[in-house]
Amino acid sequence: MNHILRPPDKIKNYQAYMVFMLTIIWSAVTALVVVFGLFYFPQLKSRWAILLGVALLIAIVNLSLNYYGHTRKASWSLTIMLWLYITVPCYSAGGIFAPGILSQMAVILTAGFLLGRRGGLAIGLLTIAADFALALLEVNGQLPAPTVVHDPISRWISAMIPIITILVMQYYAINHLRSSLRSMQRETLKRRTAVAQREQAFNELVEREKELEDYKYALDISSIVAISNVDGVFLYVNDNFCKVSKYSAEELIGKTHDILFSGYHPPEYFDELGAALMEGKPYRGEFCNKAKDGSNYWVDSTIVPFVNDEGEVYQYISINSDITAKKEAVQQLRISKERYKSIIEVSNMGAWEYDLDTQRVWYSSQYFAMLGFDRPDGTWEDTQGMSWVDRLHPDDRENAVRIFNEFLNGTSTDLYENFFRMRHKSGDWVWIWSRARKLQDHRGNLTNISLGTHTDISARVKAEQKTKESEQLIRKITSQVPGNTYMFEIEETGKLNFLFVNRGTEEYNFTADLADISRNPDRILEVWHEDDRSLFVENMKKAYKTERPISFQYRIVVDGVIRWRWLQAVPEKDQEGKVVWYGATRDVTALVDYIASAEQILYDISHVLRRPICSMLGITTLISEGNLSPDEALELARQMHPVAKELDKFMKELNQVYEQKKHVDQLNINFAALVDKRNSLFERDD
Incomplete structure (x- = not known):
């Protein structure tokens, strides 16, 4: 309340000052009238309390409006409230003269003083109409009975409201007019002096006009320039300002700097700027603004306030340079340094x-x-x-x-x-x-x-040493096995990437160097039979897709000799999820030859023996089923004898071939136990 009851500056805001003073005066006079009324008419103390409460309400409302800058609204609000405060009791007290037209005249004067001639005229016409209506009601006997009977002293007290109001307004009007005349005289003297100074300055300005134009041209060409008032509203922007902000001059002039606010800086970032400008001091700083297209740009700004003769700032000029590229370079450098530092740290x-x-x-x-x-x-x-x-x-x-x-x-x-x-x-x-x-x-x-x-890399060196030791041990072990051992990866094309290769002890093998095979896996195909090379690619592609074990036989040609080999490998995923194949190949030529011999023997048994056996079956059928004479039976026996000899001869040759194949067998497997069990395959009647 202390702030609300503090009068505004009379010089800076005369209207607000008059609203404040008239509100206080009306409230004080009303309070005085209520006090006298309570003294003369104590039986109406509730009525005086209501009037005093309404007067206080009017004072609080209008002082608050005036304090918060709504001076025009406070002027109208005070006038209307006072008019209602005076006029309504005319009806309730029973007659337009209780308290009457005199107080309404004070309201009309107040309206004219606060609202001007139009506002005062409107309130006056409204009062005339209301009083005429009250007079008609009183003539027709429709007003209530008077509740207050005034004597000369009480009427004098009621008349104090318009009289004091008139005196106050007369004082302020005459005083304001006198002050205005004195100010006009001082201003006239100042203006005469200023005119003389202006003429002298004008002559100097004419001489410097070209120089200033050159300065302005150079400034507009080299810098981003804007002029704004004390509220931050743009008054002027040059072409460079429009280019960097991507707004036209028409879009910027009349708008505040908020149109460029990017939100990059916190509110406290502008505290130093605000303090410098309030003191009328230049300020230099860097700001991140938002262009029309939503992009941000940086400017190095020098803001210079313009001060009038009274030492008050009335506008600012900001001279800026675009430092967006510099800021981006610094940011990239900072990011690079942070990235490099992070890489080094981790x-x-x-x-x-x-x-x-x-x-x-x-x-x-x-x-x-x-x-x-x-x-x-x-x-x-x-x-x-x-x-x-x-x-x-x-x-x-x-x-x-x-x-x-x-x-x-x-x-x-x-x-x-x-x-x-x-x-x-x-x-x-x-x-x-x-x-x-x-x-x-x-x-x-x-x-x-x-x-x-x-x-x-100490840990890596130690790991590599252990790996080499392990690899040497594995090579030493695998070099004593007959077949080749491999560890490899398979590409989608079927190509192999060997991670480990060892040749073993076999005589028939590829001739390429092991290191060369690791560098060029296709070297192992140089000894493959041409008809089986496509088989290799097909099986590797299939293994890549299915990730299933590999097992197939193929031929190699070494020194013109065809040898059979068997490749087997199983897949296993490493820690990174990559499939690595572990496998081996071995020579199976002896096994292939043995199986081929067995197949040949079976073929011969089923085809070569069939003819003599059929002949013997036919002769024995004639002997058993025919009624032959001794001579005929003897003749058939003579015919069967060559057939039996032929069969016996073939069986001896078959045994000789089998024994030869058996002796050259490199598998060193004793099949005797298995062969002895063959009798169990045939049914015999003992």
Whole structure:
């Protein structure tokens, strides 16, 4: 309430000041009237309480409106409320003169003073009409009986309302007129002086007009310029401002700077700007604005306030330069640095930078950490015996230094790469993978600054050593088995990628070098029979699709001799989900020959023996079924004898061939036990 009861500045806002003063005066006078009324008519204390409450309500409402800047609304609200406050009791008190027309005249004067001639005229006409209506009601006896009977003193008190109002308005009107005349006289004197000064300044301005035009032209060409008032409303923008913001001048002028607000900066970012402008001081800063198409752009702004003769800021000029490209470059550089730093931090890698001119080396904290030292980024002084050369393994030092010096003194842009051991703080040796490249200037010329990394690969070296040891052991074992052993991957085309190959002890095999086969898997097909090479590709493609075990036989040709081999492999997925095949091939020529001999014997038994057996069956049928004489039977026996001899001869030849095939069999399998069981295949009647 202290703020609401504080009068506004009379000079800056005269209308608000008059609303405040008239509200206070009306409230004070009304309170005075109520006090006297309560003294003269104590029996109507409830009526006086209501009037006083209404008066206070009118005061609070209009003082609040006026305080919050709604001066025009407060002017109308005060006038209408006072008019109703005076007019309505005319009816309820029983007569237009209780309290009467005198108080309404004060309201009309107040309306004219606050609302102007039109507002005062409107309230006056409204009062005339209302009073005429009340007079008709009183003539016709339709007004209620008077509740207040005034004596001369009480009427004098009621008349104080319009009288005091008139006095107050007379004072303010005359005082305002007198102040205005004095101000006019001072202003006239100032203007005369200003006219003389203006004429002198005009002559100077005419001389400098061309110079200023040149300055303005240069400023418009080189900078992004905007002029705005104290509320931030654009008054002028140049072409460069329109280009960078993508708005036309018509779209910007009359709008505030909020149209360019990107939301990038927090509200407190503008506190320093606001403080500087309120003090009338220039301000320089960088701002991220939003263009019409929604894209953001950055400007480096210098904002200069314009101050009038009274020291008040009335507008600002902002001179800007587009720094979007610079900001984007800085952002990309920051991202690159952060990315590089993150990579260095999450990897087992340390960074270093060497300047050949100054002989100074910078190392990252990760570089020190991999050698057991807890140090921040910085240099490693040679005088402390902490240089990388001092920590090299004696067996690696000469070669490592030579390769590095060749890199430093060379003119190649190739990547430097080397492997060596360095001494850890604990005394252990750490395997280092060192890589570097010389930096180039903006023309692409090599500089004397090299940027590189050190990676701790001790675990990998140990793993590789264990792998080599395991591989050597596997090779030693698999080299004693007859067949070939493989570990390979299959591509979609059927091509193999060998991960491990060993030839074994077999005599008949491919002749290519094992390392060559690993590099060029197609070399194993050089000894394959031409008719079986397509079989290889088909089976590999099928295995790639189905991921099922591989098993098929094929032929090879070695020194003109055809040999049979059997390839078998089973799939297995590694930790990455990739299918790796483990398999072997072996020579099965002896087995193929043996099976072929058995097939031939079976074929011969079923075809060659059939003819003599059929002959013997026919002769024996005649002997058993025919009624033959002894001579006829003897003749048939003579005919059957050659057939039996032929059969006996074939059986002997068959046994000889079988024995020969059996003796050359390399399988070294004793089939006797199996052959003895053959009798169980035939049914015999004992």
